[in-house]
Amino acid sequence: MSQAPSKEAMEFVGKVIGDATGMMAIRLCAIGDRLELFKDLADNGPATSQALADRTGLNERYLREWIYGISLAGYLDFDKKTREVSMPEAHIPVLVEVGGPLYQGGLFKMFTGFMQPYEDLIEAFQKGGGIDYGTYPADFWRGLEHNSCVRYKNLLVSQWLPEMPDVQTKLENGGSFADFGCGAGRSTIELAKAFPKASFHGYDLFPENIENARLTAEEEGVSDRVEFEIHDISKGVPGKFDVVATFDLIHDMADPKGGLKALRQACKDDGIYVLMDVDCTDDPADNEGPLAVFKLGASLHFCMTSSLGQGGMGLGTVGLPESKVKEFSSEAGFSSVRRLPIEHPLNALYEIRP
Numbered sequence: 178m179s180q181a182p183s184k185e186a187m188e189f190v191g192k193v194i195g196d197a198t199g200m201m202a203i204r205l206c207a208i209g210d211r212l213e214l215f216k217d218l219a220d221n222g223p224a225t226s227q228a229l230a231d232r233t234g235l236n237e238r239y240l241r242e243w244i245y246g247i248s249l250a251g252y253l254d255f256d257k258k259t260r261e262v263s264m265p266e267a268h269i270p271v272l273v274e275v276g277g278p279l280y281q282g283g284l285f286k287m288f289t290g291f292m293q294p295y296e297d298l299i300e301a302f303q304k305g306g307g308i309d310y311g312t313y314p315a316d317f318w319r320g321l322e323h324n325s326c327v328r329y330k331n332l333l334v335s336q337w338l339p340e341m342p343d344v345q346t347k348l349e350n351g352g353s354f355a356d357f358g359c360g361a362g363r364s365t366i367e368l369a370k371a372f373p374k375a376s377f378h379g380y381d382l383f384p385e386n387i388e389n390a391r392l393t394a395e396e397e398g399v400s401d402r403v404e405f406e407i408h409d410i411s412k413g414v415p416g417k418f419d420v421v422a423t424f425d426l427i428h429d430m431a432d433p434k435g436g437l438k439a440l441r442q443a444c445k446d447d448g449i450y451v452l453m454d455v456d457c458t459d460d461p462a463d464n465e466g467p468l469a470v471f472k473l474g475a476s477l478h479f480c481m482t483s484s485l486g487q488g489g490m491g492l493g494t495v496g497l498p499e500s501k502v503k504e505f506s507s508e509a510g511f512s513s514v515r516r517l518p519i520e521h522p523l524n525a526l527y528e529i530r531p
C-alpha cells in the first residue's frame with residue numbers, strides 16, 4: 178500500500194494549484210482587456226452575458242464562460258439572481274484607467290505577448306541563441322508601453338525629477354534631452370509636456386516603437402518639440418545632449434558596456450546621464466518576494482532572451498545591480514554615480530556624471 182502523502186507534499190500541491198489558478202486568472206484578464214470587456218462594463222454598467230454580447234458584438238456562449246471564470250477569480254462581481262456581471266468601483270482604476278497610478282492592464286498584454294513565442298524559447302534552451310524583437314506580437318509591445326507609462330505619468334516628473342535638481346534646471350532652461358531605447362516614447366513625452374522650453378529626442382532600434390511614439394506625441398500635442406528616430410545606440414551617437422537617459426534599456430542591450438560608452442559620448446561634458454533600470458541584488462539568488470519571480474520570468478521570456486537573440490551578453494532582468502552600474506559607468510568614462518533615494522518595487526534610479 179502506498180504511503181499517505183506528507184503534509185509538506187500536500188501543502189506544495191496547494192501552492193501549485195494556487196499558482197495555476199493565478200495564471201488562469203491573468204489569462205482571463207488578458208481576454209477582458211484585449212476585447213475591451215472591462216472597459217465596456219466600467220462605461221456601461223452591469224450586463225448579463227446576452228446584454229454584453231449585444232453591446233459588444235461578441236459571442237454570447239464565450240462571454241458566459243468568461244463571466245463565470247473571471248467573477249470566481251474575484252475580478253468582477255456576479256449576481257446569481259439577475260445573472261448580471263458588474264465591475265466593482267474599486268477595480269476600475271486597476272483594470273481600465275490606462276496610465277493611471279493603479280493601472281495593471283499592461284501586465285495582461287505583456288504576459289500574454291511575451292509567452293507567445295514558447296516554441297522559440299524551448300528551442301533556445303536546447304540550442305542556445307534567443308528571440309528577435311520582431312517575433313513578439315504587438316500585444317507585448319503595447320503591454321510594455323502601458324505598464325511602464327504608469328511610472329512615467331505618475332512618478333517621473335512629480336517624484337523622481339525633484340531628486341535631480343540639476344536635471345530639472347537644465348530642462349527648465351531649454352536644454353536638450355535624449356532618451357535612448359525610448360520604446361513607445363512615454364517617458365520622453367511626459368518630460369516634454371512638463372518642460373516646454375527644452376528639446377526632446379527619443380531613439381529606439383525597433384521601428385514599430387518609433388511609429389507608436391510619433392503617434393502618441395501627436396495625440397499628446399508635443400510633436401513639434403519631440404523628435405523620434407530609429408537609432409541603434411551601439412552603432413554610434415546621433416549628437417551631444419545636456420541630459421541623456423535610458424529607462425529599462427541597459428540590461429536589455431546586446432552590448433551594455435558598449436552602450437554605456439556610447440552614452441558617455443552622447444552626454445556633454447557638463448551633462449547628466451539619468452539611468453533607470455531594474456532594482457536587483459548582486460547575487461540573483463538573493464532577490465526576494467513574488468516580484469523576484471516576475472523579474473526572472475520576464476528575463477527568460479524577453480530581457481535575457483532578446484539580448485541573446487542579437488548575439489548579445491544576455492545580462493537579464495536582474496543583471497544590472499548597483500555594483501555593475503558603477504563598474505560599467507566607470508569603464509565607460511563617467512566619474513560619478515549617485516543612486517537616488519526613490520522607493521519603487523521594480524526600479525532603481527541613478528544620476529551619473531561625466
Ligand SMILES: C[S@@+](CC[C@H](N)C(=O)[O-])C[C@H]1O[C@@H](n2cnc3c(N)ncnc32)[C@H](O)[C@@H]1O
Nearest residue numbers: 325358359360381382383408409410411424425
Ligand atoms: C524594455 S524596453 C524599454 C522601453 C522604454 N524605455 C520603456 O521604459 O517603456 C527596451 C527598449 O530598448 C530598445 N533597445 C534595445 N537595444 C537598443 C539599442 N542598442 N539602441 C536603441 N534601442 C534599443 C528596445 O527596442 C526596447 O524598446
